[in-house]
Amino acid sequence: MLRKRRKIKTLILGDSFSGNVYAAQDLSNSLFLSWPGSTSALDGWGFANACIDRTPIFLEEPDCLRRLGLESSEIDYEYVLIGEEASLKDKFSLRGEETPDYTWYDLFPRTYSKVYKPVLSWCQIIKLLRNSVEVPRLYANVTSIDPKEKTVLLEGGALIEYEEIVSSIPQDLLLSRLRGVGLESIHENYAYLPYNISLIIGKIDQRIGENEVVVYALGRKRYVASHAILLKSVIDAVTKEHTLIYVLTPLRRGADKTEILVKNFSELKNLGIKVREVVFARSYLEKYGRILKLGRSPYDELLGELNIRFIGRYGSWEELSICNIIKKILSMHKRL
Numbered sequence: 001m002l003r004k005r006r007k008i009k010t011l012i013l014g015d016s017f018s019g020n021v022y023a024a025q026d027l028s029n030s031l032f033l034s035w036p037g038s039t040s041a042l043d044g045w046g047f048a049n050a051c052i053d054r055t056p057i058f059l060e061e062p063d064c065l066r067r068l069g070l071e072s073s074e075i076d077y078e079y080v081l082i083g084e085e086a087s088l089k090d091k092f093s094l095r096g097e098e099t100p101d102y103t104w105y106d107l108f109p110r111t112y113s114k115v116y117k118p119v120l121s122w123c124q125i126i127k128l129l130r131n132s133v134e135v136p137r138l139y140a141n142v143t144s145i146d147p148k149e150k151t152v153l154l155e156g157g158a159l160i161e162y163e164e165i166v167s168s169i170p171q172d173l174l175l176s177r178l179r180g181v182g183l184e185s186i187h188e189n190y191a192y193l194p195y196n197i198s199l200i201i202g203k204i205d206q207r208i209g210e211n212e213v214v215v216y217a218l219g220r221k222r223y224v225a226s227h228a229i230l231l232k233s234v235i236d237a238v239t240k241e242h243t244l245i246y247v248l249t250p251l252r253r254g255a256d257k258t259e260i261l262v263k264n265f266s267e268l269k270n271l272g273i274k275v276r277e278v279v280f281a282r283s284y285l286e287k288y289g290r291i292l293k294l295g296r297s298p299y300d301e302l303l304g305e306l307n308i309r310f311i312g313r314y315g316s317w318e319e320l321s322i323c324n325i326i327k328k329i330l331s332m333h334k335r336l
């Protein structure tokens with residue numbers, strides 16, 4: 001027999017950056033519901049009594065974080081293209097994409113000579129947000145959502161009644177759970193490209209300043225990776241002479257997923273970067289490394305009628321930057 005829970009006003013799907021920014025504006029009778037084990041792109045790895053970001057993320061403007069009470073600092077962005085733009089693009093073009101958009105790291109230098117990064121790391125920021133937003137959190141798999149009855153059925157049989165949903169989980173995943181609205185071939189509109197993202201912390205000969213980032217865009221076929229990103233380590237006193245090296249590898253055309261971390265050392269060596277005294281090396285799979293909606297969905301009108309609001313990069317299924325996410329959420333609250 002189904003067990004009914006009390007009615008929730010706002011059901012926030014995804015314990016995400018955007019979900020927490022949203023909830024911080026209005027805490028009244030909300031509930032966070034997230035898939036167990038799925039994380040935010042801002043969650044990091046534990047390292048030396050601190051946490052360290054899994055993905056290097058920069059801001060196009062300094063003011064957007066200030067709206068959340070957080071400070072950022074300016075950094076020089078040095079971009080070095082090795083090889084051809086065409087073969088770089090070829091590495092990260094998606095099925096059905098005629099002219100691939102650039103990735104974050106190729107986009108920045110075209111528009112901004114300076115970028116910004118928060119004074120805290122992103123993994124500290126997401127922790128801080130979660131600690132400060134006092135909304136109950138539930139981690140469970142969603143079996144189905146009935147938007148007409150406004151109920152969510154969880155694995156195990158519990159039922160949640162809601163007035164509205166605010167969703168930051170991948171849009172295709174949310175739609176695949178909707179019942180009674182006929183969204184059979186919805187997956188055809190949602191393209192994505194997984195990335196392997198490796199982080200190596202070690203010493204190199206090249207000097208990287210504290211307010212500097214060096215991005216190598218690897219447009220040569222001999223490199224499997226598309227980008228290598230170098231930042232000075234500011235994690236703790238022990239690693240203050242070390243460099244954070246992120247290597248991003250788009251996983252397309254049956255790219256070999258095994259031993260990428262090992263291969264990255266030889267890719268770096270080919271770049272003239274010899275890494276010594278490695279204190280940390282780890283890789284992870286970012287399933288939605290790049291995302292793209294293929295054409296206008298025949299379901300767009302229907303989605304507008306479902307009383308579901310879509311926030312964040314996955315929720316909107318748009319390459320929204322952190323600044324754009326914050327701006328959109330704050331203006332959404334002003335309109336309410």
Ligand SMILES: Cc1cc2nc3c(=O)[nH]c(=O)nc-3n(C[C@H](O)[C@H](O)[C@H](O)COP(=O)(O)OP(=O)(O)OC[C@H]3O[C@@H](n4cnc5c(N)ncnc54)[C@H](O)[C@@H]3O)c2cc1C
Nearest residue numbers: 014015016017018035038040041057058104312313321322
């Ligand atoms: C490689 C890369 C580089 C980037 N660089 C920049 C940058 O330089 N500047 C910038 O502004 N932005 C950048 N971004 C985008 C930035 O990371 C996002 O805008 C921001 O993290 C998104 O926050 P969000 O709230 O939308 O999602 P997140 O905080 O990542 O949360 C996503 C939510 O979806 C859920 N979820 C994900 N997958 C599943 C699943 N399979 N099943 C169930 N639930 C799931 C998670 O649990 C989580 O709750 C980059 C993104 C990537 C991937």
